[in-house]
Amino acid sequence: MTGDYLYWDSVPTRWNDNDVYGHVNNVVHYALMDTVINEWMIKTAGFDPLRGGEIAMCVESHCVYKAEVAFPDTIRVGLRVGKLGRSSVRWEVGMLRGDGTLIAEGHFVHVFVGREGRRPVEIAGRVREEMQKLVIA
Secondary structure, eight states: OGGGOSEEEEEEOOGGGBOTTSSBOHHHHHHHHHHHHHHHHHHTTOOOTTTSSEEEEEEEEEEEEOSOOOTTOEEEEEEEEEEEOSSEEEEEEEEEOTTSOEEEEEEEEEEEEETTTOOBOOOOHHHHHHHHTTBOO
16 A cells, blocks of 8 residues: 555644544545645645746545544655646545554645636646656556
């Protein structure tokens, strides 16, 4: 399982991530996907979401829950690129509890658009180069 993802990050859960049922609420999984993907784009690929000419808009997201996780667990988030198109990328994400149990798998699709016109633009340069390193065979 861990070899299926080409980039890993660890994210600690927070006290307020737990819901009334005593586990991390489902919306946290989506926030983790969004956070790890965007942090990777900024730190690894040099993407500038605040001042760059392009932005990445989420057009689709999905998550399948496999097991519970609760504060104070740390979640290991694995990332890979399932499909890299001209202006879109399908990120695939696996989440593991600290003991290695798979807790969720999901995907997140970004379409890159011009900041001003909000029309699709080609993913180019360093961002594309770094994404290609995460493409699964």
